[in-house]
Amino acid sequence: MTLQVRIKKSFGAGRDGTSGRFRSDSGLPETHSAMSDLDVDFEAPAGFTILFGASGSGKTTTLKAISGIVRPDSGRICIDGDVIFDSVAGVNLPIRTRGIGFVFQDLALFPHLTSLENVEFGISGLTAADRRRRVQTLIEGLRISHIVNRKPREISGGEAQRVALARALSRLPRLLLLDEPLSAIDEETKLSIISDLKRINRELQLPILYVTHSREEAISLGEKLIVYERGRIVGRGEPIEIFGTPIASSIARLTGVENIFIGRVVSRSETGGTLTVEVSDKEGKCTIDVPYGNQAEGGSVTVAVSAGDILLATEEPRHTSLRNILTGRITSIEDQSNRTIIKVKAGVNWSTSVTRQAVRELGLAQGREVWLAFKTHSCYLLDQAE
Amino acid sequence: MSEIDWFPLILSLRVALIATAFVVVLGVALGWLLARKRFFGREFLDAAVTLPLVLPPTVLGYYLLVLLGRRSFVGRAIESITGQPLVFTWRGAVVAAGIGALPLVVKTSRTAIASVDTNLEDAARTLGQSEWRVFQRVTMPLASRGIIAAGMLAFARALGDFGATLMVAGNIPGKTQTAAIAIFDASQAGRDNYALVLVVILSAVTLLLVYSTNKLTSGR
Numbered sequence: 362m363t364l365q366v367r368i369k370k371s372f373g374a375g376r377d378g379t380s381g382r383f384r385s386d387s388g389l390p391e392t393h394s395a396m397s398d399l400d401v402d403f404e405a406p407a408g409f410t411i412l413f414g415a416s417g418s419g420k421t422t423t424l425k426a427i428s429g430i431v432r433p434d435s436g437r438i439c440i441d442g443d444v445i446f447d448s449v450a451g452v453n454l455p456i457r458t459r460g461i462g463f464v465f466q467d468l469a470l471f472p473h474l475t476s477l478e479n480v481e482f483g484i485s486g487l488t489a490a491d492r493r494r495r496v497q498t499l500i501e502g503l504r505i506s507h508i509v510n511r512k513p514r515e516i517s518g519g520e521a522q523r524v525a526l527a528r529a530l531s532r533l534p535r536l537l538l539l540d541e542p543l544s545a546i547d548e549e550t551k552l553s554i555i556s557d558l559k560r561i562n563r564e565l566q567l568p569i570l571y572v573t574h575s576r577e578e579a580i581s582l583g584e585k586l587i588v589y590e591r592g593r594i595v596g597r598g599e600p601i602e603i604f605g606t607p608i609a610s611s612i613a614r615l616t617g618v619e620n621i622f623i624g625r626v627v628s629r630s631e632t633g634g635t636l637t638v639e640v641s642d643k644e645g646k647c648t649i650d651v652p653y654g655n656q657a658e659g660g661s662v663t664v665a666v667s668a669g670d671i672l673l674a675t676e677e678p679r680h681t682s683l684r685n686i687l688t689g690r691i692t693s694i695e696d697q698s699n700r701t702i703i704k705v706k707a708g709v710n711w712s713t714s715v716t717r718q719a720v721r722e723l724g725l726a727q728g729r730e731v732w733l734a735f736k737t738h739s740c741y742l743l744d745q746a747e
Numbered sequence: 748m749s750e751i752d753w754f755p756l757i758l759s760l761r762v763a764l765i766a767t768a769f770v771v772v773l774g775v776a777l778g779w780l781l782a783r784k785r786f787f788g789r790e791f792l793d794a795a796v797t798l799p800l801v802l803p804p805t806v807l808g809y810y811l812l813v814l815l816g817r818r819s820f821v822g823r824a825i826e827s828i829t830g831q832p833l834v835f836t837w838r839g840a841v842v843a844a845g846i847g848a849l850p851l852v853v854k855t856s857r858t859a860i861a862s863v864d865t866n867l868e869d870a871a872r873t874l875g876q877s878e879w880r881v882f883q884r885v886t887m888p889l890a891s892r893g894i895i896a897a898g899m900l901a902f903a904r905a906l907g908d909f910g911a912t913l914m915v916a917g918n919i920p921g922k923t924q925t926a927a928i929a930i931f932d933a934s935q936a937g938r939d940n941y942a943l944v945l946v947v948i949l950s951a952v953t954l955l956l957v958y959s960t961n962k963l964t965s966g967r
Contacts, residue, residue, distance in 0.1 A: 430869045456872035469870035473888045482884070483874025532875055 364405040364536055364568040368426050368436035368446075371398045397592035399423065399433075405568040409558075411579045411600070412572045414589030420572040421466065423589075424538045427570070428463050429456035440535055440568075462529030466540040466572075468521050470513040470528070476520075477509035480527045499527040503557060519550035523557075530561070537569045543578060555581055580663060619668035619702075619712040624649075626656050635684065635737055640664055640709055647708020650684040651740040662742050670739035671713040673703060674732040675723050683734045687711070691729050694720065707733055751944060754921055755929035759949075762837060762912075762925060763905035766845035770905070771898045774852025775860075778897075779882065781853065782860040793853075800850040804910020811843060811915045833915075837923050840916035844905035851904055852897040855964075859893020860886060896960045903956040907949060 399419040403410075412420040425431035427438055429445070432453065438446040440461075445454045470479050480499055484492055500506050503523040508516050516524070522542060529537060539558075543551045559582070562569060573579055579586055580600045588596035588603060596603050624640035627648065635650040649664070656662050672678075678686055689707025700714045703725060711733055715725075725731070780786075781793055799807055815822045815833045826832045833839045863886050871881045887894065909927040916923040918932065926945050933942040 428869075428873055430872075456869070457875045457877060459873075461873060463870070463873040465866050465870060467866060469864070469866040471867060471870075471885060482871070483876070485875065528874070 362407050362441045362535055362567050364427070364441075364570070365437070365439045366404070366423070366427060367402040368423070368433035368438065369398075369400045370422065370426065370431070370433045399426075399592040401589075401592070401594050403587055403594060403597070405570055405585070407566045407568055408562060408584045409569050409571055409582045410585045410587060411582060412570060412587050412589055413574065413576075413579050413603075415574060418589040419592040420589050421540055424463065424540055424570060424572060427536070428461050428538060429454060429459050460532070460535045462532065462534035462537045464522075464525045464529045464537075464539045464542050466542075466544070468513075468525040470521055470525055472513050475510050475512055476505060476516065476524045479513070479524055480505075480509075480531055482528060483532045495531065499530060502561075503527045517550075518546045519554065522546060522550075522554060526554075526557075526561075530565075535567055537565075537567060539569065539571045541572055541574070543573070544575070551578075558582070619714075620664075620666040620671075622664050622709055624662050624664050626658050626660050626662060629653070629656075629658055636662075638662060638664060642709040644706065644710060645708045647687055649687075649740065650737045651742060652738055654742055656742070665741045666711075666735060666739055668702060668712040668714040670735050671711065672734045673705070673713050673715055673719075673723075673725075674734060675725075675729070677732050678734050681734065682736075684737045685733075685735050685740070687733045688730065689733065691725060691727050691731055694725060694727060703731075705731055705733055751941065752929075755924050755926045756945060756948065758837060758840075758924070759906055759926035762840045762844055763902050766841045766848060766905040767898055767902040769841070770845040770848050770852050770901050771894070774849055774897060774901070775856045775887075775894055777849075777853045778856030778858075779860050779886070782857045783865075783886075793857075796853045797850045799846050799911075804847070804908075805914060807846060808843065808911040808914025811839075811846065811911060815839070815842065815915070835915075835917045835919070835923060837916065840908075840912045840923055840925055843911040843915040844908040847908045847911055848901035848904040851900045855897035855900060856890065856894050859890035859897070862893070863889045892963050896963045899956045899960045899963075903953045903960075907953060 397417065397419060399422050401419065401423060412423060414420055422431055426433045426446075433446065433448065435448040436446070437444065437448070440459075444450065444452050445459050446452060470476075471482065474482065477496070477500070481492070481496055484495060487495065500509060503526055505520060505523045505527060508520050508524070513521055513524070526542070543554060546554070555578070558569075571578075571582060584599070586596075586598060586600045586603050587594055622640035622642060624638040627637045627639050629636050631653060634653045636653055636656060637648060638651050639646055639648050651662075651664055654662075672683070677688070687707040689705045689711070691703055692706050692710070693704045695702045695704070696717070701717055701720050703713050703715060703720075705711045705713060713733060719725070777792070777796060781789060812834060813819060815825070817823065817826065817832050817834065822833060831838075833842065867885050867889070868881050871885045876884065907927055908925070909931070912923075912925055913928055916925075918924055918928050920929075920932075924932065926949055930942045930945045930949075933939070933945070
């Protein structure tokens, strides 16, 4: 199964005479003052596709357009060749016949119904026995048997999330849309739901569009990543590729961390409190020390270092406590509004930020030999892709 | 005065009950339309259904007489279907009382329906529900307090209708004389004790209804 999406939607003035408003198919006016016009084109095969970007960049609108809640101005949406929207051919299937499971950002559980009634809500056309079997599978699969008789306001955020997921899967959808499903729950619950999502993904083999602005979620689920900015797609690929390559400025700002590399644990030192990791990118590799963790020797890890945490020196730093000292040459100097980004090839391509004054006083220039130094604890290990 | 004539009170209750049944269906439908659909003339429709609240009852009664009278098209159609005219019968009183109560039902149910989260309705649509089923299974249950309140207000209002009822149904003792009209009649004729009995009963019932409505819409 593959989802194909090509849609445009303008939120500017003049569409129906009112600025910043548009008609949704449920007939309500919706105000989107900070909305950018949407113009996207992508495909999502079976498995996770992550729509990543800041809020207001059009991710949620994309999900609403695919589900039929919002009507695009133009474009075409197909699931496995079956056209559900086509502005040229005049096709616009109603929401209820699109066969799409949708977990809303606020979950939208029916407050007047119990968890069980929520899960059963959309199931129709089954014999009583089949119905019971399907509900049973969902409830056990998502581990919510203990709360079936409780109403949404009586259950925790993580449980509500599972109920919403079970409900979205109850009609055996051919596409699953998840809008920031893990934004409001604690780390531990998050990890267990992520592992459930991965299992659902393996079992059902349907396209899952997953909207998030969390880098960790993107990396831990990540098969395919689509980066949104102001209604456009500005990057696509595997999370590691996107986050790990010398980064387009927009993506860097979204992710907040300039240096992200994939690496392999070379050795572990529990007494020293460090892991030694060999990180690499397309052009080279180098070895650094990162905080001790439970990653196995030879296992792969993702390491993130913020550019602001890296010290740049024109002589080799001696007699310091810094564990990571690398040497290389400056490949570029880029002035930004309040800082200067210096890129240094030291095994891999590093970004470090300094003040303009430092650039002058140290006489930094492209090609100059420099040293990079940073603490073990400036290195962050991100959740690992499976 | 030895024997109290209960007919006007019973007629009023019957008229109000039937009028409420009709007007709740119509008023909730209009309330839903106004809360959930955008269409040309929406606010005009809202204003039009509000009119009975502010127009003099005589004006309302006049409109209804013209619209439903025996010489009008609608009036003749009704007469040919049911075999009897609408005006100057208790059925006319139902129409008059219902129209008077309509604005209350529309306003109250519009507010109640608008307060239901549209995400819940969209969620129901993604779960394969038709517009009617969405209304029936999500919107209505979640707006039920407001809708019940609307019904109670409508009943209270219909129970007390005077001007429009008088013009459309007349004042025929034992036929179309409702409690409100009987009070007027009794007071004019100096039968003050009888008027007082009806006044007290009507006031008590209405007070109870409005009190319950307030409890229902403010509580949670």
